[in-house]
Amino acid sequence: MPHNTASRSNPLRDPRDRRLNRIAGPSSLVLFGVTGDLARKKLLPAIYDLANRGLLPPSFALVGFGRRDWDDADFSAQVEESVRQYARTPFNETVWEQFAEGIRFVQGEFDDDEAYLRLKETMEELDAVRGTKGNHAFYLSIPPNSFEVVCQQLSTSGLAEAPTAAEGDKPWRRVVIEKPFGHDLASARELNRIVESVFPADSVFRIDHYLGKETVQNILALRFANQLFEPLWNSNYVDHVQITMAEDIGIGGRAGYYDGVGAARDVIQNHLLQLLALTAMEEPISFNATDLRAEKEKVLAAVKLPKDLSRHSARGQYTGGWQGGESVTGFLDEEGFNPHSQTETFAALRLDINTRRWATVPFYLRAGKRLGRRVTEIAVVFKRAPNLLFRDHGDDDFGQNAVVIRVQPDEGATIRFGSKVPGTQMEVRDVTMDFGYGHSFTESSPEAYERLILDVLLGEPPLFPRHEEVELSWKILDPFEEYWAGLDEQPEPYTPGSWGPASADELLARDGRTWRRP
Known part of the structure; x- marks a missing residue:
């Protein structure tokens, strides 16, 4: 029985x-x-x-x-x-x-x-x-x-x-x-x-x-269940947003799939634009699939592309070298690859959202392989406080608060803020306040596929993008892909274990900003 x-x-x-x-x-x-x-x-x-x-x-x-x-x-x-x-x-x-x-x-x-x-x-x-x-x-x-x-x-x-x-x-x-x-x-x-x-x-x-991950779903709770964040979640207080998906591995056995696809099509078009939509969306009137999808689609439809894609995008290919004490193969030397492939293993771009909430706030997206460490995070970086009282008592980069949502690994969130250093001098330094799922909850988070497969069997669609969302995402990425294809040149090389090519740093430097080093 x-x-x-x-x-x-x-x-x-x-x-x-x-x-x-x-x-x-x-x-x-x-x-x-x-x-x-x-x-x-x-x-x-x-x-x-x-x-x-x-x-x-x-x-x-x-x-x-x-x-x-x-x-x-x-x-x-x-x-x-x-x-x-x-x-x-x-x-x-x-x-x-x-x-x-x-x-x-x-x-x-x-x-x-x-x-x-x-x-x-x-x-x-x-x-x-x-x-x-x-x-x-x-x-x-x-x-x-x-x-x-x-x-x-x-x-x-x-x-x-x-x-x-x-x-x-x-x-x-x-x-x-x-x-x-x-x-x-x-x-x-x-x-x-x-x-x-x-x-x-x-x-x-x-x-x-990615939409099945607990930390991704927690974006909605963080924003809309807490009075602490939502009043500041706009262009009055936010300087910019960085969304990063970094991997410390190469393409492995995915040569047949990856060549001709690249980092932007592989993860920016889907994973990172979904994270952007959840970060920037207005509060839906319910968790009903129609209401949730509608707010995400409004964000994607409001995305404004830079006029000069050359100044606001970057791409690269990892070379061979040493990473973590191990000799690793360069992308063009991977087995089964065209040695002249123009497929990128790193992509970064700037997007703006043409809404009242996010006007003037740039969103920087980057994804790549063979980077410094494996991490996926959303960093909402706030404008600097005037610091009239403390301007002579802190580091040069002191005072730029941030809320960082860690999607993987070590799922959780961090708040960065300034605090006085112990001692007789008035010195202020940035510190962090950390929340981790593993420390705060006794039950472990289910795998994303568990949640999504169960939702399929239950017929609950809120976590699944409909075709309108997919098409809006491609409308955002296609111009970048067409621009890169028209260059007819190899993506810029970068060393394994770094954080991408120099052009990615230049992308932010033009705006007077720098990438986070998670």
Whole structure:
């Protein structure tokens, strides 16, 4: 008799999940691209962690679709190996046994008609035996050039359309799409046309895993639940905003994907512009998806590009050298790369937001690989106080307060302010007041994919950008990409372990500012 993980006491379950009724109903998740690194390291462990926390019902099923010559037992063994190696929560034999009973595998190519008929039979079997009740989500963890054929096959086979219910709630079908959502505005619109020709707009979930991170969601709480910040969150007090996503690793095994994409398309178009929107948006009237998305879209629509892109953008490529006591390979020397590639591994740009709140406040975005350390943060830097009393009693850079939201790692927030140095002299120095999730809360933050997969199964879309958001983001980035492409030159080299090329420092120096060194 299988154990009911949804009803039995589960010590891993957060009691708030029960209070908020955030437990998925009967359903299955069909995963395309099950052999990829994303599925193995993130998706499969996240699904198991949801089960382990009691947030998936005993009727939940997981279906893998791929070309490997596996049966259900083979796929189950692969899932278990992934879970044991990468799951966030401890492995629980009882939970695993109940979870494994719902694991199935369908072998086939993306364009194989017979494979989709087998998939349909499998889903019908799960409806009857497992009790999934016709509720199925299709997760496309596959290259974007395969979206069209998979969507068409799901439509042709009848899998995309939920059957009519005789009584009770109508069954649902949903599709989950991993980034990138196109490589420019035109391709994003074409991708949207393909997907929404098969699935209704409210059944399409575009995953940006950054939006599932606790610290990203905490931006809303920090701003709108505290009187301390919101009155100062405007051009009267804010000097500028820096949004940074730095990695201390190279491209690794992503040569096939990264060449021709680059840092700007890879993370600025999605992750960093989403962080910009959350930082700059007005307070929504509710957490309803329509209200939240509307405020983010207003910000993106109000973004104003610099007139001279050459003075307000920078890009670079990391060279070979030493980083952290280790000899590392330069970008152009990575295996599988064109030695004359003009793809950037570092990108920085300035944007302005043409609203009353943010007029005159520049937003500086930067992203890169092989930088000084791994960090993603939002730094809201305030204007200097007049310091008439303390102008002769502090450092040159004293007095520029900041609120820094650390997205990863060491999730939390820091406030920088001036304080008197102990002693007989009146000397003022900047100090920090720090909040860390790990120190303030006993429960650990769930992985972003746990939150997002659960929201897909629940049909809750606030954390998923709709196609209007995606298109607005491409409208912002496309002019920079077109400008860089027209240069027909290599991006500026920078040494590994540094904070990017000299042109990035010059970008801020022209405005009388400097980058933070996290």
